[in-house]
Amino acid sequence: MRPRQNVSDIFSTFLQWAGDAFGGWAIDTRLRRSMQSCLDRVADANVENFWALYWHRCWQEGQPSTLKTLAEGHLSAYLQESCYWSAQKTIARLTNSQFSQSDCFQAAIVEVPKILKACNPDQRASLKTYANTAFGNIIRDYLRQRREIDFCNDWGLLLKLSRKRLIESLEHAGMNAETIDSYVAAWTCFTAIYIPTKSPGLRQSSPPDRDTWNTIATLYNRKNPSATPETLERWLIFCAHRSRAYLYPAVTSLNLPKSLEQSGERQDDLSDPAPDLLTELIAQEEAHDRQTQQDQINTILVESLDRLDPSAQELLSLYYRSGLTQQQIAQRLNIPQYTVSRRLSKARETLLLALTRWSQETLHISPTSNVVKHISTVLEEWLERHLKNS
Numbered sequence: 001m002r003p004r005q006n007v008s009d010i011f012s013t014f015l016q017w018a019g020d021a022f023g024g025w026a027i028d029t030r031l032r033r034s035m036q037s038c039l040d041r042v043a044d045a046n047v048e049n050f051w052a053l054y055w056h057r058c059w060q061e062g063q064p065s066t067l068k069t070l071a072e073g074h075l076s077a078y079l080q081e082s083c084y085w086s087a088q089k090t091i092a093r094l095t096n097s098q099f100s101q102s103d104c105f106q107a108a109i110v111e112v113p114k115i116l117k118a119c120n121p122d123q124r125a126s127l128k129t130y131a132n133t134a135f136g137n138i139i140r141d142y143l144r145q146r147r148e149i150d151f152c153n154d155w156g157l158l159l160k161l162s163r164k165r166l167i168e169s170l171e172h173a174g175m176n177a178e179t180i181d182s183y184v185a186a187w188t189c190f191t192a193i194y195i196p197t198k199s200p201g202l203r204q205s206s207p208p209d210r211d212t213w214n215t216i217a218t219l220y221n222r223k224n225p226s227a228t229p230e231t232l233e234r235w236l237i238f239c240a241h242r243s244r245a246y247l248y249p250a251v252t253s254l255n256l257p258k259s260l261e262q263s264g265e266r267q268d269d270l271s272d273p274a275p276d277l278l279t280e281l282i283a284q285e286e287a288h289d290r291q292t293q294q295d296q297i298n299t300i301l302v303e304s305l306d307r308l309d310p311s312a313q314e315l316l317s318l319y320y321r322s323g324l325t326q327q328q329i330a331q332r333l334n335i336p337q338y339t340v341s342r343r344l345s346k347a348r349e350t351l352l353l354a355l356t357r358w359s360q361e362t363l364h365i366s367p368t369s370n371v372v373k374h375i376s377t378v379l380e381e382w383l384e385r386h387l388k389n390s
Helices: 029-041 048-061 067-080 080-091 101-107 112-118 127-151 153-159 163-172 178-195 210-223 229-248 277-307 310-321 328-334 338-362 369-389
Strands: 013-018 022-026
Touching: 013 067, 013 080, 013 178, 029 067, 029 127, 048 112, 048 127, 067 080, 067 112, 067 127, 080 101, 080 163, 101 127, 112 127, 127 163, 153 178, 163 178, 163 229, 178 210, 178 229, 210 229, 277 310, 277 338, 277 369, 310 328, 310 338, 328 369, 338 369
Parallel strands: none
Antiparallel strands: 013 022
């Protein structure tokens, strides 16, 4: 596998598979823009561990939710190589495994949120060090569970299921509540009658005999609408199949060939999205983010404006709403013009400070001279628009 070299790639690209081999790195354009923007603001922090810690803290804080989602995307990209090597190391130790390295990779990478939640970088060497161990454990547990479930036939699986897992499986299959209740009741009667006749831990359980089915049906019919033993058997087989599919879905790569007779990959049969669909989705998300930020800015400035003393509010109103000059305001209020100028500047500085603090705490933007200049321009436009329309 070709390792990524620069920080921008490490936090914005995702591994592609060519069959069961490394196929290159795919760029996520949204993450690339986000990372480049960060590097432009903090040019001297071109260090992998710095950004791993930064994005992990953003993910933990989770405010706003868009920042948490963005941070999770960056960290998922960051941990691609760790997951790849963990999958390769685990597969190399197995003999006659039906699972490929890409299967193990896909099963582990989806657990990134759990890894982020469990890791505390302040108490451990690094997020990557923790993830290397965690991915290995996740893959081994996945293989163990799949091996266990593959050894179980339908009856053995039904004996190992919990009520909660069975209900989740049936809900995932789209069954309505009444049908789920009937199937769960049948499973309850099955486990009550069938378990005592089996040896503990037996995976390959033989089907119940006819007398056992009659006993199960009798127990079921005491509290439920009448059902025949054949109906109950059909229901339970359906429960086993749906539970197996829900708990351990097959992981298949779209890069695999269609078949021996057909050329090309499975992904070739997927319909192509509109050429500009990704661009449109990104634009919509960015527009939503901008609107959210504008709403937050409006709230911050309205609250800060309300906290100003009445004389400062009156000066701002005369200047921005009525459009009076400082000299005209001085004449109206019978005070020196320099007093008007000083009080207007002080009021604007108070609002500017509130907006600058918000941008630093929420958007993590350092208050450089250029940033403050830009915020000052935004404030002037907001004051003119807000006071004229209020």
